[in-house]
Amino acid sequence: MTHYVLREWERLPIGDGAGEIVPSHASSLAAAAQQSTFARRDGGGVLDYGRQYLRARGVVGxxxxxxxxxxxxxKIDALETDSALRERLxxxxxxxxxxKIDLGGTSRAQWQSETLLDVLIRAFCEKxxxxxxxxxxxxxxxxxDDLPALRxxxxxxxxxxxxxxxxxRLACRFDEFLPDIALNQIMKATVLHLSHHARSFAVQQDLRELVFLYAEISDVPVAMLPWDRVRLDRTNDRWQGLLALARLFLEQKFQSTTVGAGQGAALLFNMAALFENYIGRLTRRACAGTAxxxxxxxxxxxxxxxxxTGxxxxxxxxxxxxxxxxxxxxxxxxKWKQIEAQIDDPKRGVSQADVYQMMAYAQLYRAPRLTLLYPQPNAQSARDGVHAAFDMGEHAVLEIASVALDRSATEICSQLSRLVEGEKSSTSLALAYPMPR
Incomplete structure (x- = not known):
């Protein structure tokens, strides 16, 4: 199988030369992308498919x-290599x-040679x-059951x-401690599903061993898996991350598609939504233990x-x-887009629609402080945090800020903690601008 790598919004020329994608592959990939949930009605949303190039949009995977x-x-400017971008993603x-996956044992060679799907499947198998x-x-x-002796x-x-x-014969009704439960049925379905998509021989071998371990578990079609019957508690909470991975593979994120005479697959994520969820969870982590x-x-x-009508x-x-x-x-x-330098654009690349959105938030939620948060533009940008602040009327301030994504989760939490520390100075504004009754 031929593998291509592309970054957000970059183009891959179509042709038969070096660094190009052959026309049949471009057509097959575009057809698979069109069946993704991220595809718009016109077939776009994931890839732009033209006569001369294939271009990625704001979806990764x-x-x-x-x-x-x-x-x-x-596209994270501070990270240059594919392996670094893959690791960050x-x-x-x-x-x-x-x-809750542990990839600490992943070598540089593996990050370089394995695809995103390879890495996630290997992590699932190990976990x-x-x-x-x-x-x-x-x-x-x-x-x-009907038994010769009462049970x-x-x-x-x-x-x-x-x-x-x-x-x-006695008609008996009895309880038995069995492994054929909803959680194990979901795990088996995930293993069987992934066995059709793993490229690495070592990962395929791991999946075959896992299939053997689940031999006594019922085969349940993916569409009929009993997600609602799974019960996690203190005795089995180690399965929480595995259940999240299974959902990632079996639900909307990972789709098997029909592409002409063959089969295709897509494991895709909207980068704007991913950035939002990532920053949100780290902000919650940064504020844990505070008021x-x-x-x-x-x-x-x-x-x-x-x-x-009301x-x-x-x-x-x-x-x-x-x-x-x-x-x-x-x-x-x-906002998953680049912030501009003040010398290039005094508005810092902020769109008028974004400003109107923040003005609506200030009015509806009586928020004295509002922040548009972008990824840090490049590795040479020495300053994360607030780049500029603007008055939005008498009681509200709009900040333009960035966060460096090339750092560890702990360091990013520290960045967000420093950003949020401005709450102390804004409390008096919040009290002067009370919530509506």
Whole structure:
């Protein structure tokens, strides 16, 4: 299988030369991308497919077609190599989806040679194998059987209807501690599903061994998996990350598609949504143990109310709302695009629509401090945090800030903590601009 690597918004020329993608592969990948949930009605959304090039849009991940695959990596200027971008993307997915995977043992060679899908499948296999070493989850199930000796309780109705003339058999109802439960059925379905998509021979071998371990578990179609019957508690909480990975592979994120005469697959993520979720979870982590309460995609207030019908219109969902004692003190909205230098653009690349959005938040939530948060532009940008601040009327300030994504989660949490520390100075504004009753 031929593998191609592309970064967000970059173009891959179509042709037969070096550094180009052959036309049949371009067509197959475009067809697979068109069947993704990220594709618009016109077929775009993931890839722009022209006569001379294939261009990635604001979606990252893996698209596989007949005999080929395309890996789309995020555009983070501070990270130059594909392996570094792949490692950062996996880290962001880990935090955003609460996967709880440990990739500390992954070598530089593996980050360079394996695709995003390879890395995630290998992580799933290692995590699942480690969990199974501690024992496969089991639960009591009520069974019924006709036995020569009494076991459990007697099903009186069944006994006197079916075995009225043959008392040598007893209709028994009993509980048995069995592994064929919802959690194990989901894990087996995930292993079987991934066995069709793994490229690495070593990972394929790991998947075959896992299939053997789940031989006694029922085969359940992906569409009928009993997600709602899974119960996690203190005795089996080590399976939480595995369940999140299984959802990643089996639900909307990972799609098997039909591409002409062959099969395709897509494991794709909207980078703007991923950045928002990643920053939101790290902000919550940075504020843990403080008097600040962090709400993600909360608020949900409406901009307009119809005077005639009372119907509310245009609901808002700020990315991050920070409260102190129930009072909104700060709203952060993430933007997955580059901030401009002041010398190039005094508006710093902020769109008019973004400003109007923040003005609406200031009015609806009475927030004295609002921040548009961007990824740090490049490795040479020495300063993260607030780049500029603007008055938005008498009681609100709009900040333009950035966060450096080439650093560890701990360092990014420190950046966000420093950004949020401005709450102390804005508390007096929050009190002067009280929440509406």
């Amino acid at each position: 893996i698209v596989a077609g007949e005999g080929c695959s395309l890996e789309i990596l995020p 996996v880290h962001m997915l880990d935090v955003a989806f609460d996967l 699942l194998a480690n969990a199974l070493r501690k024992g496969m989850p089991r639960a009591y199930s009520t069974l019924e 459990g309780g007697l099903n009186v109705t069944r006994q006197f209807t079916r075995h009225a003339v043959n008392p040598s 600040l309460d962090v709400r993600l995609q909360g608020g949900r207030k409406y901009c307009l109310t119809d005077q005639a 119907r509310q219109l245009f609901q808002t969902k700020p990315d991050i709302i920070i409260q102190r004692n129930g009072v909104v003190t700060h709203i952060i909205d993430t």
